[in-house]
Amino acid sequence: MDKKQLSETDIITKFILPAVEQAGWDSMTQVRQEVKLRDGKVIVRGQMGVRKTVKSADIVLYHKPNMPLAVIEAKANKHEIGKGMQQGMDYARLLDVPFIFASNGDGFIFHDKTNPQQLESEVSLEDFPTPETLWQKYCQWKGFSEAQLPIITQDYYDDGSGKSPRYYQLQAINKTIEAVSAGQDRVLLVMATGTGKTYTAFQIIWRLWKARQKKRILFLADRNILVDQTRINDFQPFGQVMTKITGRTVDPAYEIHLALYQALTGPEEYQKAYKQVDPDFFDLIVIDECHRGSAAEDSAWREILEYFNSATQIGLTATPKETDTVSNTDYFGDPVYTYSLKEGIEDGFLAPYKVVRVDLNIDLQGWRPEKGQLDKNGQQIDDRIYNIKDFDRTIVIDERTQLVAETITAYLKRTDPMAKTIVFCNDIDHAERMRRALVNLNPEQIAKNDKYVMKITGDDEIGKAQLDNFINPKKPYPVIATTSELMTTGVDAKTCKLVVLDQNIQSMTKFKQIIGRGTRIDDRYNKLWFTILDFKKATELFADERFDGIPEKVLVTPPEDIIDEENEEFIDELNGVEEDGGPEGETGIEEEPGGYDAGGGEPDWGDGGDTGGEEGGFIKYQVSGVTVKKLDERVQYYDADGKLVTESFNDYTRKTVKKHFASLDDFVRKWKDTERKQIIIDELASEGVIWEAFAEDVGKDLDPFDLICHVVYDQPPLTRKERANNVKKRNYFTKYSDTAQKVLDALLDKYADAGVQEIENVNVLKVKPLDQIGSPLEIVKKGFGGKPAYQQAISELEDELYRDDSQSA
Template sequence: MDKKALSERDICTKFITPALERAGWDIQAQVREEVSFTAGRIIVRGRLHTRGKRRRADYVLSHQKNQPIAVIEAKDNKHSLGDGMQQALAYSDALDVPFVFASNGDGFLFHDRTGLGSQTETTLGLDDFPSPDELWERYCHYKGLDQAARPVVEQPYYDDGSGRTPRYYQTVAINRTVEAVARGQDRILLVMATGTGKTFTAFQIIWRLWKSKQKKRILFLADRNILVDQTKNNDFKPFGQAMTKVTNRTVDKSYEIYLSLYQAVTGSEEEQNIYKQFSPDFFDLIVIDECHRGSAAVDSAWRSILEYFSSATHVGLTATPKETKEVSNIDYFGEPVYSYSLKQGIEDGFLAPYKVVRVDIDRDLQGWRPSKGQIDKNGELIEDRIYNQKDFDKHLVLEKRTQLVARKITEFLENSDPFQKTIVFCEDIDHAERMRQALVNLNPKRVAENRKYVMRITGDENEGKAELDNFINPEARYPVIATTSKLMTTGVDAQTCKLIVLDQRIQSMTEFKQIIGRGTRINDDYHKHWFTILDFKKATELFADPDFDGDPVKVYQPRGDDPIVPDDELAEDDVAAGDSAEALTETQAEGVEDNWGDYAVEPGATWQTDDAGVADSGEDGPGKRVKYVVDDVEVSVVAERVQYLGADGKLITESLRDYTRQKVQEQFASLDDFLRRWHDAERKQAILDELAEQGIFWEDLTRELGDRLGDEPDPFDVICHIAFDRPALTRRERAEQVRKRDIFTRYEGQARQVLESLVDKYADAGIAPIEDVKVLTLAPFSEIGAPMELVQAFGGKAGYTRAVHELEDALYQSGS
């Protein structure tokens, strides 16, 4: 057997898999081959999208299901033994496995990341691969898992037989948490971006700890009723009769899994603190959902629950850990045992990417100053100063600005999809109502079809709140547009939200991340693969902040007796003027009866004062801050630009043409370099696919360039023209030149007919179809003969492949 002639797959089948079997690995239960562990990044250009390649490991070895401990990267025998090692190490980073192998069929190069062996890398023969028990022993020693801890970490995942298994990053999060608990760690923090399945991850953690009897009575805490109900009815459903939801009325201590709102077990009066009906050691595990809110602050009334049950293990879950000088998740829980960021989720293809349409308005950039003695629409004397973007819609309303924003939203929807779910984030409830009215007036036909086309969904109004479930339900067409201020920033699982409008000045990074998270879910059934951010207040400048997708850094500084804001999402710049204390107190009073997913206000929370020291509650009274309304100031758009999310996670502001030139020139140093690679390529389509993964869409690019390239240009010509300023030919022109040169004279009969038909196919459909032998099954080839018969007309597959390459060389000889 000539090993050098074998494919990579043959090397796996004939050498690597048998070596694993001889070492005692169960091929069915412990070995998975060709494991795709990402979904492939979604790349958006214009109105089109495609997916990049999935990351795929040749082998993943597990002690048992979903407990990966090793990866193997295989190469064919033309490569050296360790050629796949760096690739395998990158996979081991993602999968969190310490044992890494590379092989070309001659043996294995073994890289031990535990640091426990005498050498980091060693060469092993095909018969020297370590057994499952040997690697598991090393793994447990590396992780600090003694004999008592092992039954806990060996406890299987919940499997309902549906095929739903944790994604790779969920597996890492679950395993690290279970291992930490098994080692006795009592404070654990998990950071996972919005839309990455924190609740499902929490369920699998609890399931394994509960089934292994490591934890017997467990409390899951959240601060929104809708989150508790969704959890109970969906991910946690397998707990069945062992699970209950705590109310603020009765306590039944016969259950093992408890789900509760903070508001259901706490109150301002001692008798309302239902949690004290449980003994302090009743629960041995507490999982805190969205732990950046509520219990994050030291002096929080909700923190008292965690302190009361301090003997339990506490696991905090959040997409946005809070790290300020006043509040710290890390101070309480410790450094995260695992973090999975928005950037990584988009890179892996599990989260939807975004494009940004940034709209700059003249008054926002230049400011506005009233004339001396000017009064507003309501007869109020306008304070004489310069008003800028920070003031608009909070302290000063320019009615024509509201109308302009509403018009741009309407234009965007009409030019794309008028029924795409849209959330408009406004400064406060008053602004949300004015925006609703403006959108209603600009969409009379849509509103006549259904009055709920536009709805204000805010915490003070039951009619709008009642539509929240319909808004987030993919099957419900209405409401389409929701105007809001704070209510929908978090905890709203709007899977089909395709447009997020920012007409709100956002200073809190936590709040910004939460708002962006409203659009990051993917829903294939409803063609939701990406979303657009329409930004009117420069909020998307926060994308450039290193903190946007960086690891949380602890900056908490205890300050003695200084008062601490219970939740800095509600600090001065973030509490919306007009979100009245009255309305918020109502929400607080609703407690467990709040079925709307409202923004939960912690008992005893105090409201910030404005910079004049007057409570900004929206109530009448002395010192009330006036919101001026001006209806005769003209406003206009001075700049509008589209930004795409690049492969490096940064926003790209170049035109599609500029972006294409940059990416091509990054890959090919010169025209000669490109031509050499193009002519040498076994498949031209492979080069096009590589560039598509960089975000180059040929159809969109050709449309943008219009008549400049003529009808139906080949991507080859698009590249030469854009990147290297070469004149372009159409596919039909290239095909015609090949026909004129009559290059097929040495072929006769069926072979010549096939080549002539391939030229026609190229002219109609491009290079991709003629590079695929399956084209012979289609008309007109099927009318010439059967596929095998046609291939034999060239003397076999090698002859057919050679003839196709000759045809390609002829096609690209002209104009190159």
């Protein structure tokens, strides 16, 4: 047997696995092959989402299921023994393990992070380390005591379905268990919305409870829907030992208690139900969405945590709150683990987003009433300039509401009228007016089902009753939900494809929570990405340093015809420019007054509150007859790092491409030397070249080659049709058979219509007019004499397309 002729799979099965099993590793419980750690980032292309392919870890070794110890990366024997090491180290980083093995079947290169004196050494197949050896080294590396081991090695819950935690969930669970077993009594976990915080919490509680380290557990949340979803779904395995606290009664007969903060306390002493049990009754408290009530020192909810001060307390949040007055880390300490939105999108576990920014004339110019003007209710309107901060909060302009509703409706009609949509409004009154406008604009849909549009707010029992239907992927209605506060957090709407922002959002915490309504992925229902339709410039918060990514300046440049002396100051204000040149608060992220996001503010003791139009002590005016129009509606894309592209697409592409091809010659050489041009197109896309936006900006009839040459290197472009015609003029087809000439001529037409990607795809032979010539097999065999000759003909066709003398001087 010539080992060098064996495939990588053969090397694994014939050499690596026998060596591992001979060392005592249990193939059923300790060895897993082809462990897929990432799902593959979703790339948005027009109205399509396509996943990038990702590699799997060849072999992962475990102490016990879901307790990884080592990664083995294999290569075919024609490669050097340590070729897979760097790839293996990447997987090891994700799994947080210190042992990496690379092998080509001759032996192993062993990278051992527990031995800094000799990080890498060569190990023969016969000397592969035993499970006991690696576990002992791992425990020493981690510094585990004997007392910790029974807790740390407690089994995960296994429902028999084969479901396994994702790599970041493993890290979050294991790091939390380790911290608790070491005596840490305040623990913070930061995980982006949609990454399974509740499932993670369940596994943490399950293992601590099964190990009898924690016997009475309280799970706290601030929304009924969060508690009910938790009880019915992730926590269901607790069965009869679990209860939901209702009627302000704590039943000590149960071990697992789920509760609303509001069910345990309130402003009056008789409402403080938590005092029915002793302070040491609970020995573990898990606080969901801990950025909300528990962060503030003077929060009434905080008194629950302080009463059960002796209990271990674990805070879960997607958005840790850090302000001048409120801090999660002051109470819980630094997070033991953080998994960000950016990481989630990069790994393919969270949906990427596309932003459609809509600028309205009165939002940018402002609106001033006529002298003595009365509103629709007969109130005299204060004489001042009203702007984007005021609309739908202190003043309602009917035409603005109508135009926003028309824009939402038009977007859904041209994409998918049944796409689940959440419209975030300023308050309940605004949500009701928006509902009404959307109903009137969608009579055909309302005729099919009158729940096509629903207002879902804290004050509306009928609307709240539809929330479960809205978030259930199997239920088509409601489609559009108008809301203000109720759906900002904790609503697991997996199939939400459109998030509409018509709310003044200045809190980064709230912004992240709202964006999180769209970040869940559901492959079964083709939910791979979502759109943010922004009317209030809220997406400028993407450029803030507290969002994932490096801050970039976002400048609004309205059309010149609306800039005059009267509104120059207001434009400066929108762009964050004050007279002294300092940052302006409106585009910053100061916390909002009142409500959940205020440092010490409390919600009503209900089921999550919204406020109506006049509860803030101010008068809300309502006017009509104002001219409102769209000044601009543009799509904004994000780059390979997850940052919104804030410069022109041409400038952005020029900068991106020149990182890889310093000169035109470099690019042309690479293009011509690469057998399949699609490879370069995909490589540039993965580096951040947004081809759809690029073509939209420059010209849809240009080939990717010409787009790059023209924009990046200032070369005169040729259209695809011009390139195809140049090839036909040369008449180089004559060396081929009649059938081959017909095929190549048809392929040139396909190129002129759709580009080089089309002719490189063998499936093009299945469509008209090529399917009239014969089947793909017949075309390749009879027309060209076989696959190699067909591929050579395609290569020559591309050479002709990109010949130097075919370009304009």
